[in-house]
Amino acid sequence: MKVLNAIKASILDYCQQEFGIENNPNFLNISLTNPNFRSTGDYSFNFNGLRKFTTLDNTAFGEKLINESNFKLVIAEYDKGNFQIASAALKTGFINVKFSDLFWQIQLQEIAAKAQFTTHSKKAEKVLVEYGGPNTNKPLHIGHVRNMFLGFAMCEILKANGYKVIKANIYNDRGIAICKSMAAYIERSKGATPESTGIKGDHFVGDYYVLFGRIVEEQLRAIHHIPEDVANVYKHLGKEREVAEQETPIFQFAKELLLKWEAGEEQTVNLWKQMNAWVYEGFNQTYNNIGVDFEKNYYESETYKLGKSVITEGLEKKVFYKRADGAVAIDLTADGLDEKVLLRSDGTSIYITQDLGTAQLRYDEFAMDKMVYVVANEQDYHFKVLKLALQKLGKKWADGIYHLSYALVESPTGRFKSREGKTADADDLIAEVLRIAEEQTKALGKIDGFTNEQAEELYKTIGLGALKFFVLRVNPYKKIIFNPEESIDFHGHTGPYIQFAHARICAILRKAGAVEQKLKDAVALSNTERDLILMLSDYPNMLTTAAEKYDPSEVANYVYKLAQAYSKFYSEQPVLAAENEAEKKFRVLLSAQVARLINEGMKLLGIRVPEKM
RNA sequence: GGUUCGGUAGCUCAGUUGGAUAGAGCAACAGCCUUCUAAGCUGUGGGUCAUUGGUUCGAAUCCAAUCCGAAUCACCA
Structure with a gap:
């Protein structure tokens, strides 16, 4: 409120003139009056920060502020009714001001007269908010729910603050995961579709992802002659799932599909498109259902090769360097992080490469002032690297990068795991x-x-x-x-x-x-x-x-x-x-x-x- | 092990740019519907703010150490 700032200025001015105290707004703290003292005031001015520059005690100093500065005059300018100042609070370092009933009724009318609360004080800065970020091989789970609620709300809040907001989603639509669903689909579906089965598209595709896991198990049992009564195949083999699955034919098939996809082989690409289309249909239903929306979609399949130009730029500016083994890296040890590889030694992109490229792509397209990533806190390190790397390249807009990091949603027994039966869907x-x-x-x-x-x-x-x-x-x-x-x-x-x-x-x-x-x-x-x-x-x-x-x-x-x-x-x-x-x-x-x-x-x-x- | 983030009432959480007597909700108990919707309101009990030390007029809040929990420390995403 204007009156509060005016009061503050009057006190600070006075202290500067009378005591030679630096005019620093941090020296005087204004807050809603503590509920315990509410009867004595609406707002409290804590003057301890100023008083410590003097030899006076609280009461003496407070009285001087009230009586010798323009304090009362300023209030009277805004509040023509009977405002009150509590003298009893002075000894603890507070001036409590209670505005008149009339003052508050005028405030109410001013609020009522305001058409909207959007504040456009600054130029309308542009902010791109990325949230959502699902994989296309399985349905959305509770983590996405927190993500999307947060992302959506953040966008609305920014809009209400006068920002021009671009709501962006990013789909991790490529890679081995979706190929696993595809492999299982080719092997076992007999041409089933969401329509023919009545299953929502994202669940339909997710079911094949789960089926893939079962086929891997079946095949491992066959290969190693593991009896039925052994519950955990991986424990039995003494190997991690990710390692063990590599020896199965179905996994080899999935890998083959990935290579074919990368080569642009038509049949594979068509199936990939088809399965993703089913997933998007399902996702859109869910978005609609929970009332979140996006204005711009990014697809990893379109951006995964991006970032090479940023790498080149980094090498030219000598911010990045090529290691002996050929990988491109950045040294962030001075910033408390480590050396971080940004490009594989074989010249192909990794996650961070892509994100560097995508960030640049977004800036080229929108010239946004800020970019917010709504991503779980598992990726805190990643976003620190991303922001630092771009800043070191001298990109001013990187200062506007903010990682809205959020913690996981857990069940009372710990982390939600889809196989525990407890539904996180x-x-x-x-x-x-x-x-x-x-x-x-x-x-x-x-x-x-x-x-x-x-x-x-x-x-x-x-x-x-x-x-x-x-x-x-x-x-x-x-x-x-x-x-x-x-x-x-x-x-x-x-x-x-x-x-x-x-x-x-x-x-x-x-x-x-x-x-x-x-x-x-x-x-x-x-x-x-x-x-x-x-x-x-x-x-x-x-x-x-x-x-x-x-x-x-x-x-x-x-x-x-x-x-x-x-x-x-x-x-x-x-x-x-x-x-x-x-x-x-x-x-x-x-x-x-x-x-x-x-x-x-x-x-x-x-x-x-x-x-x- | 390094880094980061958490630890506030039995439970879920506010409060953390240092300020007055640390607050809500749930659960428990006791009241309040002939009056605008009781999915509500009022009251009672419930706290070594993880621990210890430090900084100062003043610490849940800042600093250090310790304990507990989580994440991360990939040429995965």
């Missing part, structure tokens, strides 16, 4: 969440007067709302323990709790008729009403923080707190049956704005809010 998970939403909603008798279609819509809104909120409320770098039975809750710190607060406001607004944006008469505010307006006015601030920290959980927790305060207000104070017209109009306007910001905030998280539930 995205589609299953979503179906389960919708089922719980339906069950709960019916049990509460909440769908009277709903058509079937509306009811289905509501289950989806609530179920997905619960899941998204569960994932997004947690800081990205913290791992999530997900227990399907217990994690999807609809009470307390959850998505549905917030949705419910919204629905209750909608019920009031339906009965209230038109919401008057201008309040004619001032009313006395309760503590909760004051808290609510204060939170509303903090929304733009929160938006900035969420973008700067690349952290959607900032938004999630803000919206939760807002809903929580509103629920308290709702139970304490009647809106429609307020004592007089002035109070009623005020409370209706307040309610409408709370609903609006709940809606806005949840939209940033990709969560819809119902009008009835």
Whole structure:
């Protein structure tokens, strides 16, 4: 808020003149008043940072600030009502300012008058956000779900901060993995298709990937005459799966397919296209279902040879060097990392080569100011190398690279493994969440007067709302323990709790008729009403923080707190049956704005809010 | 072993550019529906902020060491 900055400036100016203290904004900390002292103020100015340059004690120094600087004058400029300054707090180093009721009512009206909260203070910087990043040989799992929720929310948050956002997905659509599915398909499918079997395309292809693993086992049993009662073939052989499988005919076949694909052999390429097409159809259904989208798709098959020009550039600039064995590398030991190979000795690309090339490709295409990679924390090292390498090449735009690293989603017993039976499959998970939403909603008798279609819509809104909120409320770098039975809750710190607060406001607004944006008469505010307006006015601030920290959980927790305060207000104070017209109009306007910001905030998280539930 | 990231109530998490008496939710217990939707509200109990030391007016927050957990340290992706 403007007034806070003005107060800050007045104090800093005063301290510079009176005590010769450097005019440094960090010396004076402004924060919402600690809840324990809330009755004495809305905002607190912590002046310990300034006081330590003087020989005065807190109280004396604080009094000087209040009485000798322009402090009161500045506040009076913004707040013509009866603001209060708490003198009791001075001894601990705080000036607590409580603005007048009138001041807050004017704030509310200003918020209501704002058409949108998007801040366009800077030039519209362009940011490309990469998220999703699935392999095309198997269906999406819970890890992708966290990734996509995070990525989508991050994009929306950046947009709300005035950035021009490009949502990009990258498909790992080539390589040995998809060839394994293809090999198993050729061997065993008898021409089956998703249509003929009624199986969703990505699952269909994934099933052949799983089948490939079974064929490998069968063949190993045959080769080594392993009896049926030996459960674990690899343990029996004393070899890792990756090593053992290489001696099987089916693996050799898959490798052959990979070579044929690389050579562009028509039949193989056609099958590859066909199987990937099935997968994309399945993926698109899931994206649609969970409400995420992409504007630009990258395919590894099109970019995997990229990056050679960046390597050449690096060699020319002597940032990279050719080792004796012919591999191209970069020395990052000075940056606390190691020597890192960037190109194989046989001149072919590796993962990092591709990513260097793809980054350059994106810059050439979009000239973006920032690029965000939403990728799991397993790849922290990789992205450090990527960013450093590009920076050392003198590419200014590399400074804008940010790896939005997130931790894995784990089951209560540890890491999700598809073979443990515990389902980590995205589609299953979503179906389960919708089922719980339906069950709960019916049990509460909440769908009277709903058509079937509306009811289905509501289950989806609530179920997905619960899941998204569960994932997004947690800081990205913290791992999530997900227990399907217990994690999807609809009470307390959850998505549905917030949705419910919204629905209750909608019920009031339906009965209230038109919401008057201008309040004619001032009313006395309760503590909760004051808290609510204060939170509303903090929304733009929160938006900035969420973008700067690349952290959607900032938004999630803000919206939760807002809903929580509103629920308290709702139970304490009647809106429609307020004592007089002035109070009623005020409370209706307040309610409408709370609903609006709940809606806005949840939209940033990709969560819809119902009008009835 | 090196590096990085985590460790806050029984459980899941806020709070970490140093600030006042460390907060929510779940679970437990006790209340509140003739009044705008009880998926709600109110109250009670629950903490050596992993441990130890340091820095200073002040440390959950910064520094060092230690313990526990994870990731990474490929010419895999």
